[in-house]
Amino acid sequence: MQENHLYEYAVIRVVPKVEREEFFNVGIILFSKRSRYLKSRYYLNLEKLKLFTSELDADSILENLEVFDTICSGNKKGGYIASLDVAERFRWLTAVRSTSIQTSRPHAGLSSDLDATFEKLYTELVL
Numbered sequence: 001m002q003e004n005h006l007y008e009y010a011v012i013r014v015v016p017k018v019e020r021e022e023f024f025n026v027g028i029i030l031f032s033k034r035s036r037y038l039k040s041r042y043y044l045n046l047e048k049l050k051l052f053t054s055e056l057d058a059d060s061i062l063e064n065l066e067v068f069d070t071i072c073s074g075n076k077k078g079g080y081i082a083s084l085d086v087a088e089r090f091r092w093l094t095a096v097r098s099t100s101i102q103t104s105r106p107h108a109g110l111s112s113d114l115d116a117t118f119e120k121l122y123t124e125l126v127l
Contacts, residue, residue: 016053
């Protein structure tokens with residue numbers, strides 16, 4: 001029998017106009033403390049962005065989304081935050097913010113295959 005891993009995930013969202021509280025999903029972060037697993041992926045649908053607003057610069061949003069990958073991977077480019085353990089990095093990435101890029105509150109689950117769960121969540125919630 002395969003071992004189940006407790007995991008948490010959050011959805012990465014673009015909020016074109018924070019005051020309107022409208023958003024669309026652009027990515028996923030999945031974390032498992034026991035497995036020391038922390039992974040993110042994003043996809044910015046430029047056509048969808050244009051439907052919401054013309055005021056945001058897509059290149060700037062993409063630059064900011066890259067930070068999620070940098071921090072999740074522990075890359076030194078991520079500075080101090082990237083040097084923290086996976087749990088602290090996940091908590092930092094999912095902290096409540098009132099900016100154009102936000103995350104949902106974390107949701108928990110059990111999985112025997114974290115990579116497969118990540119792919120399933122990404123497909124269902126982002127694509």
